[in-house]
Amino acid sequence: MGLPKVSVVVPIYNVEKYLRQCLDSIVNQTLKDIEIICVDDGSTDSSPQIIQEYMDRDSRVKVITKPNSGYGNSMNRGFDMAEGEYIGIVESDDYADPEMFETLYNIASKNQLDVVKSGYYFYYSIPKEKNEKVEIVSKSRAGVTFCPATDFMAPMEMVEFFNIKPTIWSAIYRKDFIRNNDTRFNETPGASFQDASFNFKVMAQAKRVQLIQEAFLHYRQDNENSSVNSPGKVFCVCDEYKEMQRFLDTNPLNRGELECVCKRIKYDSYMWNFERLAKKFKYIFIERAAEEFKDDFEKGTMNPKYFEEYKWEDVKKLVEDPIGYYTEKALNQPGYSSKELREIKASWSYKIGRIITLLPRKFLGGIQSIKDDGVVYTFKLGCKKIGALIWK
Numbered sequence: 001m002g003l004p005k006v007s008v009v010v011p012i013y014n015v016e017k018y019l020r021q022c023l024d025s026i027v028n029q030t031l032k033d034i035e036i037i038c039v040d041d042g043s044t045d046s047s048p049q050i051i052q053e054y055m056d057r058d059s060r061v062k063v064i065t066k067p068n069s070g071y072g073n074s075m076n077r078g079f080d081m082a083e084g085e086y087i088g089i090v091e092s093d094d095y096a097d098p099e100m101f102e103t104l105y106n107i108a109s110k111n112q113l114d115v116v117k118s119g120y121y122f123y124y125s126i127p128k129e130k131n132e133k134v135e136i137v138s139k140s141r142a143g144v145t146f147c148p149a150t151d152f153m154a155p156m157e158m159v160e161f162f163n164i165k166p167t168i169w170s171a172i173y174r175k176d177f178i179r180n181n182d183t184r185f186n187e188t189p190g191a192s193f194q195d196a197s198f199n200f201k202v203m204a205q206a207k208r209v210q211l212i213q214e215a216f217l218h219y220r221q222d223n224e225n226s227s228v229n230s231p232g233k234v235f236c237v238c239d240e241y242k243e244m245q246r247f248l249d250t251n252p253l254n255r256g257e258l259e260c261v262c263k264r265i266k267y268d269s270y271m272w273n274f275e276r277l278a279k280k281f282k283y284i285f286i287e288r289a290a291e292e293f294k295d296d297f298e299k300g301t302m303n304p305k306y307f308e309e310y311k312w313e314d315v316k317k318l319v320e321d322p323i324g325y326y327t328e329k330a331l332n333q334p335g336y337s338s339k340e341l342r343e344i345k346a347s348w349s350y351k352i353g354r355i356i357t358l359l360p361r362k363f364l365g366g367i368q369s370i371k372d373d374g375v376v377y378t379f380k381l382g383c384k385k386i387g388a389l390i391w392k
Helices: 017-025 047-057 071-081 099-112 155-162 175-182 195-207 238-248 256-277 279-299 311-319 322-330 338-346 348-357 358-373 375-391
Strands: 006-012 034-041 061-066 086-089 115-124 129-136 171-172 211-222
Touching: 006 017, 006 071, 006 099, 017 034, 017 047, 034 047, 034 071, 047 061, 061 071, 071 195, 086 099, 086 175, 099 115, 099 171, 099 211, 129 211, 155 195, 155 256, 171 175, 195 238, 195 256, 238 256, 238 279, 256 279, 256 311, 279 311, 279 322, 311 322
Parallel strands: 006 034, 006 086, 034 061, 115 211
Antiparallel strands: 086 171, 115 129, 115 171
């Protein structure tokens, strides 16, 4: 037999509870011409024995065994080993419908695609089994071949596409496209957000992409919030956007519009991360976000064309006054009592921080207002605020 049509990479770390369901769904695919690459990232449970069971029964199942070194390293090792025309991913606590890879391969092969991506299901096994279908494309756009970096007519259309949940496991990728562009996963520790930079780099370089409405992959939600209390994962999302910027800096042909898009989707990702973090980590994350966006403003990579007006105003508030921004957001966050908020505002550290940052905040706000709205508007606004203070 020649080379497989699809190589399916399965990253595995201590997932004995779900691994058989996952592997059963892959070995029973209607597309038989596949290879299944299990990447065991130093599991200490019975996962290695389960992998061996499947290898003994099916010659298409292979294994890479390595010390624990994180999701990104596992994916790169699996992609390096892949021999198929296309490469797919099934994470070891998820499972795939039997026709997934046959359907995706037929579409990709017929249309000579770099990437084809489908919808997916949010899968819940507790308290009772439930699947919720998520479609990633409208009926009118489904099945249309396009280039993400060049074919969108308006900035917000491009933002909408790059803001689709990465779902790297609901797609297949042409192996030669991945290899020729040296597209790699970010090899940061653990398993947090490494799909974000990979997906961005793939879509920034792909010339022929299709999205389809059908869904095949069941994405388990039972442990969705497991990292919100982990100090080591507070800034993992920042690592991914740092990697995206590195990619853009080293690929000048891909910069231009994509850099503005990157900053826009970073805003959404950072706000999502802020909402989900445990209360004790929220402020340190806001400080980091404010510094990064301040740097982006100074470099000229923040562009209001890629933001809804209210989000543009929000990110400017964040940069101008992170302390005030945090306090305002905290008012709407669960877990904060009125007493705690009064104590925050009454504390000397808060008051001193507000005084120290007053002039820098007003200066930065004025500079940004001049850039966005012009000198005349900014002057009138300043006079109005001074008048209001005098009246008080």
